[in-house]
Amino acid sequence: MVAIFxxxxxxxxxxxxxxxxSVTTVSILVLMLLSINVLIVVRxxxxxxxxxxxxxxxxxxxxxxxxxxxxxxxxxxxVKSFPEVTEVILYSRDEVFDTFRTEYSDNPDIIxxxxxxxxxxxxxxxxxxxxxxxxxxxxxxxxxxxxYEDIVVAKTFTDTxxxxxxxxxxxxxxxxxxxxxxxxxxxxxxxxxxxTVRTTIYAHRVxxxxxxxxxxxxxxVRGPYLISAAVxxxxxxxxxxxxxxxxxxxxxxHIGLLFDKPALLSGYFSAYVLYxxxxxxxxxxxxxxxxSLFAMRRHLRV
Amino acid sequence: MVSMIxxxxxxxxxxxxxxxxxxxxxxxxxxxFVSIVGQSGSGKTTFVKLLIxxxxxxAGTIVIGGWDITKISRRHIPFFRRQVGVIFQDxxxxxxxxxxxxxxxxxxxxxxxxxxxxDVVPRVLEIVGLGEKMRRYAHQLSGGEQQRVAIARALVHxxxxxxxxxPTGNLDTINTYExxxxxxxxxxxxxxxxxxxxxxxxxxxxxxRVITLQDGQIIADAKHGKYRL
Numbered sequence: 372m373v374a375i376f377x378x379x380x381x382x383x384x385x386x387x388x389x390x391x392x393s394v395t396t397v398s399i400l401v402l403m404l405l406s407i408n409v410l411i412v413v414r415x416x417x418x419x420x421x422x423x424x425x426x427x428x429x430x431x432x433x434x435x436x437x438x439x440x441x442x443x444x445x446x447x448x449x450v451k452s453f454p455e456v457t458e459v460i461l462y463s464r465d466e467v468f469d470t471f472r473t474e475y476s477d478n479p480d481i482i483x484x485x486x487x488x489x490x491x492x493x494x495x496x497x498x499x500x501x502x503x504x505x506x507x508x509x510x511x512x513x514x515x516x517x518x519y520e521d522i523v524v525a526k527t528f529t530d531t532x533x534x535x536x537x538x539x540x541x542x543x544x545x546x547x548x549x550x551x552x553x554x555x556x557x558x559x560x561x562x563x564x565x566x567t568v569r570t571t572i573y574a575h576r577v578x579x580x581x582x583x584x585x586x587x588x589x590x591x592v593r594g595p596y597l598i599s600a601a602v603x604x605x606x607x608x609x610x611x612x613x614x615x616x617x618x619x620x621x622x623x624x625h626i627g628l629l630f631d632k633p634a635l636l637s638g639y640f641s642a643y644v645l646y647x648x649x650x651x652x653x654x655x656x657x658x659x660x661x662x663s664l665f666a667m668r669r670h671l672r673v
Numbered sequence: 674m675v676s677m678i679x680x681x682x683x684x685x686x687x688x689x690x691x692x693x694x695x696x697x698x699x700x701x702x703x704x705x706f707v708s709i710v711g712q713s714g715s716g717k718t719t720f721v722k723l724l725i726x727x728x729x730x731x732a733g734t735i736v737i738g739g740w741d742i743t744k745i746s747r748r749h750i751p752f753f754r755r756q757v758g759v760i761f762q763d764x765x766x767x768x769x770x771x772x773x774x775x776x777x778x779x780x781x782x783x784x785x786x787x788x789x790x791x792d793v794v795p796r797v798l799e800i801v802g803l804g805e806k807m808r809r810y811a812h813q814l815s816g817g818e819q820q821r822v823a824i825a826r827a828l829v830h831x832x833x834x835x836x837x838x839x840p841t842g843n844l845d846t847i848n849t850y851e852x853x854x855x856x857x858x859x860x861x862x863x864x865x866x867x868x869x870x871x872x873x874x875x876x877x878x879x880x881x882r883v884i885t886l887q888d889g890q891i892i893a894d895a896k897h898g899k900y901r902l
Contacts, residue, residue, distance in 0.1 A: 377781050388769040581765045584725065585826065586755035587782040673727060 382598030400607035403563045408615045414549045421542040430507050431527040434494040438522040443495050455506035460498040467493045568662035576670045583673040600659035608652050674702035677865045683733030685719050693719030695889040706860045708876045709869045711886035717869045721838045725759050726750045738833050755783050758827030762839035764819040766811040773807040776826045797825045817848030837868045873900040
């Protein structure tokens with residue numbers, strides 16, 4: 372118990388009495404953590420943007436005007452039974468007619484043509500949304516059955532197919548790039564941590580040898596440095612957390628408008644606070660401790 | 674007399690052609706004050722490093738205070754070092770610790786209680802004349818004072834042996850005299866003192882046993898010797 376108390380006391384003394392070195396170490400760790408969090412933001416915004424674009428794509432199923440309500444309801448039930456379908460919106464003949472009139476209200480020829488007709492020439496329309504744009508093709512295939520040939524007049528998937536494929540290609544490339552960037556960042560982060568800790572330990576090499584000559588065991592020497600590493604990790608992460616959360620709040624004022632979500636980034640960080648910052652803390656702690664142990668090995672051979 | 678330090682046919686070879694010590698045999702009794710003298714490269718530093726288990730002998734046996742340090746495991750070296758007090762030419766004080774903390778450190782590594790540390794450290798610092806400066810850092814002291822802190826640290830756990838590696842090498846005449854007086858007092862209380870030095874005046878004024886090294890070998894061992902190189 373006394374040994375633990377002495378180790379902790381000694382660690383805090385080291386941190387406080389080597390203030391300039393502590394500030395340098397913490398600054399480097401904060402910069403490294405900020406880089407990682409910038410990458411997290413970039414990945415999140417890329418995914419969010421991709422999701423928004425994907426969400427704007429849907430399949431429109433046009434029915435013939437003669438299709439009865441029962442027939443349309445049956446198709447709706449059938450489409451809703453597909454697991455990949457997330458939403459089905461049905462517009463009645465009258466709603467479709469009103470929308471059409473509104474859309475072409477500035478075209479007197481079309482409006483005049485409509486006036487000439489006794490009956491509504493448009494059939495009901497069904498909008499189908501799926502979890503993944505890739506599933507639209509499947510929905511179309513499933514709808515292309517002989518039972519519905521007479522009532523379904525058109526499916527607009529083919530019009531957006533190219534766009535969907537392009538978005539898929541872009542998001543897939545972005546994800547690959549983002550993953551590669553994450554791996555590179557992880558390697559850089561490890562090298563930064565290792566070299567920062569190694570420099571700190573190197574500056575204490577004489578002190579380590581003196582402690583050994585006075586009769587300290589390896590663990591008595593290591594203890595304060597390992598606790599210092601934990602202190603540096605906690606302080607660095609706390610500073611990073613404060614900077615990231617305040618920056619997220621500031622960025623939300625601008626980015627939130629684009630995505631129509633006022634607390635997009637801060638909401639994301641708050642929702643995954645343990646996962647994001649807890650993960651970073653555990654990784655940082657493990658890296659700093661392992662780096663300290665490795666860097667001290669040579670100097671302990673006295 | 675009981676032998677405190679015993680070296681039998683000890684050699685230390687660094688490379689094929691480079692020897693630190695060659696077939697050294699000697700015995701130092703408990704309570705003796707022995708000076709080890711020699712020119713640069715004679716093997717003095719190797720001798721000290723072997724005594725404090727900083728290096729291992731390539732041949733022979735070294736028994737210090739009952740510990741055969743040629744067979745000692747790395748795990749046991751810290752426990753052995755707590756039995757031997759060492760003072761160095763460059764003092765080797767912990768720069769970010771105060772005088773009090775430097776001396777207390779030697780007790781803390783041995784797991785001594787806080788009460789004992791609080792009792793013993795000020796008393797030892799009083800003995801070396803630094804009671805008033807115990808809250809200062811090493812860099813705020815003179816060379817002589819720093820060496821006295823090192824002596825206090827070496828003595829605080831009451832070792833049976835005190836090894837001085839050129840302890841007056843960085844000091845002026847007055848400070849050298851004061852440090853030597855402290856070492857003589859320590860010896861008078863029964864501690865075996867091994868002084869490694871090339872300071873002719875220091876050795877000649879002592880009138881104690883002098884072992885002379887040259888090229889890693891003992892060339893003279895006189896009971897009341899003088900520096901003859």
